[in-house]
Structures are given as structure tokens and as C-alpha cells.
Amino acid sequence: MCGIFGFAVKDRSQLDFELFKQDLTELYKLSAQRGRDSAGIVTYADQKYRIFQKAIDPLQFIDLPGFDQILKDTLAAVRGAGPFACINHCRLVTDGSASVADNNQPVYAGSFIGVHNGIITNAYDVHANPNQSRAANSESTSARNDTRVLFEYLSAQYAQSRELATALAGMQANLEGSFSIAAFLDHKQELILATNTGSLYFALNVHKNILCFASERHFLKQFLASSQTFQPGAGAVQHVLAGHYLRLSFDFKIFEQAQIPLLPKTTSPQRTPAKGHAETPAFAVEFYRSSVHTLRRCTKCILPQTYPFVDFDRNGVCSFCRNHEPQKLKGEDALQRRLDRFRSKDGSPDCIVGLSGGRDSCYGLHILKTTYGMHPIAYTFDWGLTTDVSRRNQAKVCGKLGIEHIIRSPDILKKRRFVRKNIHAWLKQPQLGMVPLFQAGDKEFYHFGRALQKELNLELTVLCSGHQLEHREFMVGFTGINHKPLRENHDFQLHPLSNKIRLAAWYCLQYLKNPAYINESFFDSIRSYIISFLVTADFLYLFHYLVWDEPEINRVLNKEYAWESDQRVGQNQWRMGDGQTAFNNYIYYQIAGFTEFDAFRSNQIREGLLDREAALRLVENDNQPKFESIEYFARLIGLNLDEVLRKIDNIPKLY
DSSP states (O other), X not given: OOEEEEEEESOGGGOOHHHHHHHHHHHHHHHGGGOOSEEEEEEEETTEEEEEEESSOHHHHTTSHHHHHHHHHHHHHOOTTOOEEEEEXXXXXXXXXXXXXXXXXXXXXXXXXXXXXXXXXXXXXXXXXXTOOOOTTOSOSSOOOHHHHHHHHHHHHHHHHOOHXXXXXXXXXXXXXXXXXXXXXXXXXXXXXXXXXXXXXXXXXXXXXXXXXXXOHHHHHHHHHHOSSOOBOTTOSEEOOTTEEEEEETTSSOEEEXXXXXXXXXXXXXXXXXXXXXXXXXXXXXXXXXSGGGSOBOSSSOOBTTSTTOOBOTXXXXXXXXXXXXXXXXXXHHHHHHHHTTOOSSSOOOEEEEOOSSHHHXXXXXXXXXXXXXXXXXXXXXXXXXXXXXXXXXXXXXXXXXXXXXXXXXXXXXXXXXXXXHHHHHHHSXXXXXXXXXXGGGGHHHHHHHHHHHHTTOSOEEESOOOGGGOOTHHHHTTTOOSGGGTTXXXXXXXXXXXXXXXHHHHHHHHHHOGGGOSTTHHHHHHHHIIIIIOOOOOEEGGGTSOOOHHHHHHXXXXXXXXXXXXXXXXXXXXXXXXXXXXXXXXXXXXHSOOHHHHHHHHHHHTTSSOHHHHHHHHHHHTSXXXXXXXXXXHHHTOOHHHHXXXXXXXXXXX
């Protein structure tokens, strides 16, 4: 199961940092015998909780800089002889992937921050109740496991009764299975221990102003024998009996041990807080998940210091903002003139249009047909990572407009296998410049644009892209090629020859350094490079002419087609048609501290479409890991997601 343990100290001044850290480290080593899939800690000092958790072996967790930092910050925050407390956790995964951060412990839900050992067997029945809602202040709905359900349920019960014993009784009566919990009741400044199995033990020191607890008597006895700061009192290790709880205030004025009241099981347990009892936490909670938020960012846009080739002037403005030139659109008149050259007069097809099922391609197809009077044929290259939502959007638009839809698809199982093999190869020697290799197989989209134009005897291929907001210089920047020659350059084929040679040389070097890339996808990757960079075509990029107006695009699609958003990718639907987007962004965020959304929002700022404060708020949501989408991607290509995300999380950071 899991190992849970911790301390409550009335007077922080009694603690020597190094000696206390040694004691806490010893408890991690002992408790790791119960679970080594992940580890976590929550500390309390000066009306603030700090949380640090990681999907890593506890014996590695205690050596992380974040572990040392959270202890230093917490102990330094204590004013004078103020209290200090911590709850710790060594996890054996029984429910909810450890690679999803919100599944790991401690969890924060409503009035409680805590850890849980045990399994709640009816957690999903409780969660499925239509009358239930997520408890206030719960961290996230992106993760769901029995521990989170337990604390949300307990928090809702407490909100209704405002009595701890009653809340514990309701939880014990209605949640089936086993539980031993340690939690902070935030606005009460209290430590709560409760169990229905008796898997909790505690000890008080001789002065009765320090308490420590653990999941097993043996662990505590071993700890007390070696502790340099804890002098056990008479009686030493004590037992929290099955069906009992312990309640301790941080000032040690309340020390209550009692049986959890017995209540009958309710037929429809409620997790919704009662009206009039809003669960507003009394204190701040800080998550020590990464140091991303400490990265220096441009004072004009939001690009961080880890962005390739970025530099800042003395005012903090980045080189991308200083060198930015607003996109010079060719204009609607120019678009009309060009389309006039190809428009058929008898209603026969006059162009082909790339259709991914995302917003831009669906909107582009719409206006080409309805506004500009073209008679397009849509085409899609469905290479194995096109999402189901995208396919439905394609069908809606083509069906309503009466447009023929041509689909080209390769051996999808083979393409997905190529992606999987290249990800495994990349994990052997991670280089951010090689991440685009994962989706090398989709570049045949450009090939079929050329091939179908010839096959259908047409002279125009339209791609509904081209606005400067999509520039993501970092993808090439991580290969060591500077962004400056790429300004105003959306077409890969238009890269200077020197860049193409340098890029090819860099890829060759990576293949030599990491022979795992030389797998059955090798020739497919070479073909993708040729299609992308060497073969030219006179495509019409719609947003080289027209303003990209996001509200108008959304309005038209929702009104005319009941266009479907992909809820797995979150609020920002840009790039929703690509099944690999969330996975790639997870890599960039974990290693470099930013995603393509940082580039997108920064481009919006430079084009005058967004202010910096709004961009920071939006990107905070954009960059949240989209685990549903990542899991969808992993299922498609056959990845062991836990194993892969653990490896990604442990890659050295650029910050």
C-alpha cells in the first residue's frame, strides 16, 4: 500500500535543520518499504502550506533540490517559537497513474490537505452520482483516483456539519474499503489522523511538544532508536485504533483521541457542500512542483529565458519583440484577384483545400465556398493521429456545404509504430530538437496536396494557414539554427539553403550519436524531410491574405456547423486536430518550461491582439498537462505511458 508519516512541532526553535532533515530522511527510507512509485510532502508554517510531490522513488525524492528547498523555506518562515508540521507520503500505486501529478499525494481538496493509505472500492460509484460536484478548492478535475474522491467527500461532509467527528463518520459509513489518513484541517490549524484499519501509530516526546507518526509500529520504533532530535516519552509508540481518530492543534492545546461515531450508510451520499458553507481556505497553498514560475520572462511578451536564441535588453524586452515586424497581409482584394483566375463558371471543382478538422481549415473551407464562390474539393491525410473530433468536424462541414471529401491514408498501424519507436529512441538521448521527428509521418499532407492537384487536373491548392501567430521558432531553434533568417517565413521550402544544410547535418549527427533512430521509420523520416524542405509547390496560404479573427471564426463555426471542441485539449482549441500536440507540449514544458502556447500568446501580443497580463493568465491554463489527450495519444500508438512520463519527468531541465 502506502507509507504515511510526519511530525507536528509546537516550537520550531527546538529543531536543528540538519538534524531534523536527517530524521525525516530516515522515516522516508523506512516507509519506502511500503511503496516506491512516488513521494510527496506538505509542510505548514506561518499560516502557509507548501506541497512538493514527484513520481519518483522516495530514496531519490529526498535527494532532490526541491525537497531540501521546501524544508528550508518552511522552517525559515516560522516566526520565533511558532509551530511547524509536515505530512509525508511514499506511494504504491493502486488507483490512478503516478505519472499524472494530481494523482500523487498529498492532495488538496476543500478544507483538507492530506495523504491516504488504503483503497476506497466504491470511489467511482460515489463520483458518478449526478448530484455530486467537485469540492471547492479541489486542485483539478484532470485526475481522478480514490484518494482524491475520499478527501473531496470528507471536505463536503465537513462543509455540511462543521464537525470533524460527524464528517469522519459520514465518510466511514459511505465509503467502502480501507483508509488511514493524515491531513491538515487548514482553517483550524490542526493535524488529523484517522483510520478504519488501525494502520497508524504515533509517539510524543518527553515534553509532549513534538509528535511523530507513521504507518507501522516497527518503523516508529526503529526511528526513535536512531533519532537525534526526538526524545520519546514514557509509553513511546501508541496506536490509533481501528475506527478511531486523533486530533491535534498545532499549539498542542487540543489533543483529542476518540472513536469515529457509527452512522448508517446513506442511500445517496452527497459530496456537494451545503449552501452557506463556502469552503474558502484560510491560508495560502504553494505547490513546489517545478521552478517554471521563477523563469525570467520578456517584459513585453511572455517568452521565457529558456526559449532558443532569446536575449533581453536592459528593459527586459526580448530579441523577438525587438526584431518583430507585423505581418503584412496581402489583403482581401489580392485574394479575390487570385481566386478569380481559377474559379469555374459551371460549378465544376476549381481547387482542392486541405482539411484537418481544426478551426482554421473548417472556417477556410466555409468562406471559400460561401464568400468567394469557389467550388472546392477537400482532402485530408489521415495518418493515424487525426482525432475523432476532427473527423466529425470534417463530416459536418463537408456534409452541409455539399463538398466532396477525399481521404488519403497510409498503413496507420505502421505509422503509429514509427512514432512509438522514435519516442523510445528519443528517450535514450533526449534532444528537444528531435521532438518534431515524432510526427514526421504527417508531412505527406503536403505531398498529397501536390499529387491530388495533378490527379484532378486542377491548378490551385489552398491551405488554410499562414498567419504569423503560428510561428514556432523554437522547434528549429533547438537544433541550433537561429530564428532571424526565419522571419516572415511560413513555408519550410523557403528556408535559406544554408539552413537546410545545417538542419540536415544536425539530424545526421543525432542519428550517429543515437543509432536507435535507425529503425524501420528511417526512410519515412528522410522522405518527410525531402517533402518538407526540398520539394516546392505554389500553394495558396489563406491567412497570408486575410486577418485571422478568432472570435469570428468561432462564431461562424458554432452557428453554422455546431462545431465540436475537443474537451481533452482544454479551452484553447488551437492545434486540436493533432493527436500528438499534448504529448509534445508536455515534453517542452517539463524540460524547457514553456510550450508552443507561450510562442502563440507572445505572437498575439506582438500583433496587438492580446495584452501581456491576459496572455499570462491564458497560458497558465494552456500549459496545464492535458492528460486525457496524452492518454488518448498513448493508446493510439501503444505507449506504456507511466514508464514514458516518468522518464520525461526525470530528464535534466533547462531551468
